[in-house]
Amino acid sequence: MIANSNIDNFLYDFEHSCQKVQKKTFIKGETITSYITKRNQLCILLSGSADLVRYDLNGNKTIVEHFSKNNIFGEVFYTITTNNELLVEAKENCDVLFFIYDDINKKCQKNCKFHQTLTQYLPELILNKVIDLNMRIELLTKRSIRDKLLSYFSILSTRKLSTSFELPHSLTDLADYLSIDRSAMMRELKLLKEDGFVTKTGNRITLNYK
Amino acid sequence: MIANSNIDNFLYDFEHSCQKVQKKTFIKGETITSYITKRNQLCILLSGSADLVRYDLNGNKTIVEHFSKNNIFGEVFYTITTNNELLVEAKENCDVLFFIYDDINKKCQKNCKFHQTLTQYLPELILNKVIDLNMRIELLTKRSIRDKLLSYFSILSTRKLSTSFELPHSLTDLADYLSIDRSAMMRELKLLKEDGFVTKTGNRITLNYK
DNA sequence: AATAATTTGTTGCTTTTGCAACAGAAAAAC
DNA sequence: GTTTTTCTGTTGCAAAAGCAACAAATTATT
Numbered sequence: 001m002i003a004n005s006n007i008d009n010f011l012y013d014f015e016h017s018c019q020k021v022q023k024k025t026f027i028k029g030e031t032i033t034s035y036i037t038k039r040n041q042l043c044i045l046l047s048g049s050a051d052l053v054r055y056d057l058n059g060n061k062t063i064v065e066h067f068s069k070n071n072i073f074g075e076v077f078y079t080i081t082t083n084n085e086l087l088v089e090a091k092e093n094c095d096v097l098f099f100i101y102d103d104i105n106k107k108c109q110k111n112c113k114f115h116q117t118l119t120q121y122l123p124e125l126i127l128n129k130v131i132d133l134n135m136r137i138e139l140l141t142k143r144s145i146r147d148k149l150l151s152y153f154s155i156l157s158t159r160k161l162s163t164s165f166e167l168p169h170s171l172t173d174l175a176d177y178l179s180i181d182r183s184a185m186m187r188e189l190k191l192l193k194e195d196g197f198v199t200k201t202g203n204r205i206t207l208n209y210k
Numbered sequence: 211m212i213a214n215s216n217i218d219n220f221l222y223d224f225e226h227s228c229q230k231v232q233k234k235t236f237i238k239g240e241t242i243t244s245y246i247t248k249r250n251q252l253c254i255l256l257s258g259s260a261d262l263v264r265y266d267l268n269g270n271k272t273i274v275e276h277f278s279k280n281n282i283f284g285e286v287f288y289t290i291t292t293n294n295e296l297l298v299e300a301k302e303n304c305d306v307l308f309f310i311y312d313d314i315n316k317k318c319q320k321n322c323k324f325h326q327t328l329t330q331y332l333p334e335l336i337l338n339k340v341i342d343l344n345m346r347i348e349l350l351t352k353r354s355i356r357d358k359l360l361s362y363f364s365i366l367s368t369r370k371l372s373t374s375f376e377l378p379h380s381l382t383d384l385a386d387y388l389s390i391d392r393s394a395m396m397r398e399l400k401l402l403k404e405d406g407f408v409t410k411t412g413n414r415i416t417l418n419y420k
Numbered sequence: 421a422a423t424a425a426t427t428t429g430t431t432g433c434t435t436t437t438g439c440a441a442c443a444g445a446a447a448a449a450c
Numbered sequence: 451g452t453t454t455t456t457c458t459g460t461t462g463c464a465a466a467a468g469c470a471a472c473a474a475a476t477t478a479t480t
Contacts, residue, residue: 054351062351064344077340081368083361084348101337126336127311130287133343134274138294140350141264141272141389143438145467151293158291172427179351181468186429188467353468355437382457391438396459398437 021114022098026090033098035075035086040101042074044125048094051173054084063177065136066169072125076101139178145188148178153198157207164206230316231324232308236300243308245285245296250311252284254335258304263386264294273387275346276379282335286311349388355398358388363408367417374416 023046026032032050033043045067052065052073064086067073073088104119135155142148152174156165167174171189175182192198199206233256236242242260243253255277262275262283274296277283283298314329345365352358362384366375377384381399385392402408409416 056353056357058353060353064347064351076337078344079341079368081364083364123333123336126333126340127286130336130340130343131289133340133347134288137274137343137346137350140347141274143266143268143270143389147266154291154293158289170427171429179353182428183430183469184467187431190429380457381459392458393439393460394437397461400459 020099020103021118024096024098026094026096028090028092030090032088032090032094032096033074034088035078035080038075038080040074040076042072042076042099042101042104043088044097045069045071045073046095046097048090048092050088050090050092050094052086052088053176054086056084061176062179063173065132066177070125070128071132072122072129074101077129145178145180145185146192148180149185149188149192150197152178153205153207156205163208164204166203167205230309230313231328234306234308236304236306238300238302240300242298242300242304242306243284244298245288245290248285248290250284250286252282252286252309252311252314253298254307255279255281255283256305256307258300258302260298260300260304260306261383262296262298264296266294271386272389273383275342276387280335280338281342282332282339284311287339355388355390355395356402358390359395359398359402360407362388363415363417366415373418374414376413377415 024032026048033041047069049069050067050073051063052067054062054064056062065073067088078086104115104122139148139151139155142151153165156168157163159165169177171186172182175185178185189198189200193200197207197209199208236258243251257279259279260277260283261273262277264272264274266272275283277298288296314325314332349358349361349365352361363375366378367373369375379387381396382392385395388395399408399410403410407417407419409418
């Protein structure tokens with residue numbers, strides 16, 4: 001994170017004053033939005049968590065992106081191709097702000113404080129997104145399942161400042177996130193344990209290497 | 211592209227007035243920068259083309275990102291991990307602007323026009339970067355070499371508004387970009403030709419499907 | 421508390437991908 | 451214009467990953 005902002009509560013506490021912004025609530029499992037046309041929609045996840053997912057013709061699910069609090073998403077970040085439908089699915093109950101990217105730099109009628117704050121924080125939110133995407137590409141470009149797992153663990157370890165950490169998602173989701181077959185991933189995870197690289201107790205991974 | 215900006219020539223014509231910005235020239239093959247420490251460096255490629263590359267312990271090269279005119283890059287977009295050195299290599303002669311991200315929102319002493327324009331266009335440049343990265347993730351999450359190739363061709367086809375287009379890079383580079391083995395890619399490309407999906411004449415690909 | 425649904429863990433077999441090594445073509449350098 | 455380097459194209463073999471199918475464990479739901 002670059003700046004020490006306190007965007008957290010400001011956005012959340014916003015009352016429905018700004019005409020250009022909509023706030024909606026979703027329950028677990030609901031589809032928040034689908035990237036179909038180029039409406040330049042931009043969304044901010046205020047609470048909960050959600051996944052951007054794609055299902056291919058073979059029935060494979062890919063978790064294209066995982067969103068948690070204050071992450072931004074929307075069609076504005078995509079060139080929509082007809083080939084693949086992209087859906088944002090709520091993993092938990094979610095509060096989401098919706099607005100149109102092109103409206104951001106236009107002042108809204110009331111010149112409201114919310115709009116100002118949004119404009120102020122957006123660069124930081126987008127920068128965080130770029131950092132996340134680059135981290136993701138780092139994982140996906142790893143050549144083997146082993147390297148993908150080790151890189152993923154290494155990132156979690158760095159984030160928690162500890163060699164021991166909880167896996168934030170299910171192993172099924174992890175396979176869909178790394179874009180690999182689940183059973184193959186389980187096999188590799190077993191080998192990593194046997195080779196002494198990692199220890200797994202329940203949901204907790206401990207790294208045994210530097 | 212979201213806005214109809216004409217950033218192209220403005221940035222290029224900037225004379226060395228702004229204290230906070232440096233312009234440097236590189237010849238083909240030179241290393242433009244290396245992501246080692248978190249200096250929050252941000253760069254704009256004014257002319258030429260460059261690759262962000264990573265070499266792993268097995269000698270595999272990965273083209274993490276490809277940059278052409280007006281693309282931005284730099285450490286500011288990364289959480290640097292000690293595991294992998296990331297290098298930006300000039301593929302052609304390049305002109306590059308360097309500055310520190312944190313300085314952007316500070317007004318420079320002279321309150322120069324360049325600085326103003328930069329601040330104005332940066333959101334658009336970053337947005338374009340996010341779009342590129344998402345496109346990249348789309349490719350990398352494809353499960354097979356065949357799907358990676360077809361998706362890549364599909365993107366080029368959409369860009370050129372034609373089912374026929376030139377490959378912008380060598381096949382060797384394409385394999386490094388898709389993070390796959392070159393010989394395996396060549397084999398798959400051959401099969402795609404044999405199966406009638408694509409025609410290849412020299413550097414030109416023609417898609418024979420809708 | 422009982423049932424349903426999801427997740428974890430495992431394995432045999434098949435397919436895909438990677439590796440190594442090479443020859444010819446094309447491009448770049450001298 | 452010749453030499454050197456890089457790129458393309460190919461192949462046999464080895465290794466890795468995917469697929470299918472299932473049982474046990476865990477977590478949700480009613």
